[in-house]
Amino acid sequence: MEKRVLRSYAKLIAQKGVNIQKGQEVIIRAELDQPEFVEVLVQECYKAGALSVEVEWSHQPLTKYHTRYRSQKTMNRMRDWEIQKMQHNAKVLPCMIYLTSEDPDGLKGINNTKLMKARQAKYPIIKPIREEMDNKYQWCIAGVPGRAWAKKVFPKMIASTAEKELWKAILSTSRVDDDPMAAWDAHNADLKKKYTYLNDLKVEKLHYKSANGTDFTVGMNPECEFHGGGDTTLGGVYFNPNIPSEEIFTSPMKGQAEGIVYSTKPLSYNGELIENFSVRFEGGKAVEVKAEKGQKLLEEMISMDEGAAYLGEVALVSYDSPVNQTGILFYNTLYDENACCHLAFGAGFNECLKGFENLTYEQCKEKGVNDSMIHVDFMIGSRDLTIDAYTTDGKTIRIFENGTWAI
Numbered sequence: 008m009e010k011r012v013l014r015s016y017a018k019l020i021a022q023k024g025v026n027i028q029k030g031q032e033v034i035i036r037a038e039l040d041q042p043e044f045v046e047v048l049v050q051e052c053y054k055a056g057a058l059s060v061e062v063e064w065s066h067q068p069l070t071k072y073h074t075r076y077r078s079q080k081t082m083n084r085m086r087d088w089e090i091q092k093m094q095h096n097a098k099v100l101p102c103m104i105y106l107t108s109e110d111p112d113g114l115k116g117i118n119n120t121k122l123m124k125a126r127q128a129k130y131p132i133i134k135p136i137r138e139e140m141d142n143k144y145q146w147c148i149a150g151v152p153g154r155a156w157a158k159k160v161f162p163k164m165i166a167s168t169a170e171k172e173l174w175k176a177i178l179s180t181s182r183v184d185d186d187p188m189a190a191w192d193a194h195n196a197d198l199k200k201k202y203t204y205l206n207d208l209k210v211e212k213l214h215y216k217s218a219n220g221t222d223f224t225v226g227m228n229p230e231c232e233f234h235g236g237g238d239t240t241l242g243g244v245y246f247n248p249n250i251p252s253e254e255i256f257t258s259p260m261k262g263q264a265e266g267i268v269y270s271t272k273p274l275s276y277n278g279e280l281i282e283n284f285s286v287r288f289e290g291g292k293a294v295e296v297k298a299e300k301g302q303k304l305l306e307e308m309i310s311m312d313e314g315a316a317y318l319g320e321v322a323l324v325s326y327d328s329p330v331n332q333t334g335i336l337f338y339n340t341l342y343d344e345n346a347c348c349h350l351a352f353g354a355g356f357n358e359c360l361k362g363f364e365n366l367t368y369e370q371c372k373e374k375g376v377n378d379s380m381i382h383v384d385f386m387i388g389s390r391d392l393t394i395d396a397y398t399t400d401g402k403t404i405r406i407f408e409n410g411t412w413a414i
Contacts, residue, residue: 013044016149016178017051019187019250024147025102026246029056032101036063040108040153048104057102067113067278074117082121083128093136100144107148110155111338114278119304122277123311130312130380138368142358145246148341150177159338180251180330180342191247198235202255204414205233205323205406209399212263213321213406215348217392219269223288225321225350226263228375229399231359233257241364251330253345256322258355260375262291264318268350272336272343272386274301280338281305284385292316293352309352314379320351326388326410340384347388347410353379 021027033052037045045062052060074082152173154166160176161169182190215223235255237247267287274281281301286293293316296305309316324347330337331346355376357363363371372378394407405413 010047012178012183013047014051015187016181016183017044017048018054019181019183019191020048020104020147020149021051021055021057023188023191024149024247024250025104025145026244027052027055027057027102027145028244030058031056032099033057033060033104034063034096034101035060035104035106036065037106037151038108038153039064039066040156041106041151044151045106048106052102052104067109070278071114071117074122079121079124082125085129085132090132090136093133097136097139100140103144103146105146105148106151107339107341108151108153108156109278110153111159111273111275111280112278113155117278119277119279119307123307126380127311134380142241142364145240145244146248147246147250148248149181149250150339150341152177156339160335176333176335176337177342180333180345182251182329195236195247198252198255201412201414202233202235205255205396208396208404210396211399212397214395214397215266215268215387215392216394217269217387217389219271219389220285221266221268221387221389221392223266223268223387224264225318226260226291227321228258228260228360230361230374231257231259231376232361234356234359238358249341249345251342251345253328253330254322254324254349256320256356256359258357258359258376259318259321260291261314261317261355261377262375264288264291268387270385270387271347271389273338274305274383274385275338275340276301276304276308276383279304286385288318291318308381308383311353311381312379314377315353315381317352317377317379318350319353319355319377319379319382320349320384322349322351322384323394323407323412324348324388325407325412326390326392343386344384347386348392348394348407349384349386349388351382351384353377353381353383 049060152170157169157173210227212226239245269285284298287295293309298305337343357371390410392410396404396406
């Protein structure tokens with residue numbers, strides 16, 4: 008891939024993604040797959056005005072070794088320096104850039120029960136620090152093609168060719184063209200038109216139906232709004248948390264979901280794939296899950312805590328989105344969730360509540376925003392999906408027809 012194009016992508020992440028402000032600290036979290044791109048990204052962060060840029064590397068084989076050889080007690084504990092580091096971040100509010108490149112099967116065979124118990128043990132320590140940071144800092148998730156990931160996506164190609172093809176797909180879906188900055192401004196304006204229309208409808212509930220068996224109704228929170236594209240920190244800095252991003256989303260009312268949904272794409276969770284699954288909801292809760300592959304992992308996931316089996320997000324994405332038009336199954340949630348409509352188990356978005364900045368976390372929960380230690384998106388969009396919106400004034404308006412926007 009041309010260095011010029013990679014630099015344009017890195018500039019997009021630094022300036023439109025996290026929108027670094029002069030004098031801000033930046034943290035980049037990345038796998039070992041693309042050191043050359045990370046180097047370019049570090050340079051672009053400094054050019055954008057970063058005070059300092061730190062890179063935190065991870066590597067899936069090491070995660071497997073740590074899980075295999077450490078005791079549960081060791082995995083459960085958080086050392087003082089780890090807590091102090093999080094507290095430092097909560098104080099200085101660095102821009103956080105997450106580069107996703109991992110192998111979708113990279114943690115296959117890992118002891119997920121052990122891993123989940125460790126997350127449950129640490130969560131009470133991590134949660135209040137995260138809450139202190141929420142909506143106060145800029146963050147962005149973007150993709151770079153790890154070689155194992157590329158081979159998963161293009162199994163018939165040699166690794167080097169697969170990596171090049173995945174680069175092309177990532178750059179095209181991220182709108183890295185002649186002027187990516189202008190392209191993102193126009194895209195965000197289009198998303199704003201759509202979510203403004205939905206908010207004006209005053210939707211009470213959505214009904215999903217598809218020939219694969221999906222027949223599902225979810226209640227909207229009357230105090231929540233639809234959002235999409237860029238977001239703004241409480242300090243007034245506009246940023247784009249996902250590159251790419253095609254979704255219009257909101258947090259539904261906890262406890263108001265009935266029926267069954269069928270997945271239309273595999274779900275990569277904890278480095279393993281869950282495939283061909285269905286979820287049945289009663290009283291807002293997932294009461295039955297079935298999967299051809301990853302059944303145990305799916306069951307463990309929705310048992311992480313009390314809120315894990317409830318929905319935290321409803322997201323609307325046209326089936327003809329640029330991501331889906333590639334014809335590629337990415338096996339990566341960042342891309343596959345932007346290919347079609349999806350839902351998410353777990354934590355909702357407090358920022359979707361009107362006046363959330365004046366509410367405590369407990370008050371947001373009381374108003375029906377789900378709370379959980381997880382937030383896991385899973386895809387349910389299909390070519391024949393219809394979605395009807397039932398409004399508070401008694402109207403029924405079809406907003407999706409044949410998997411795409413009908414408005």
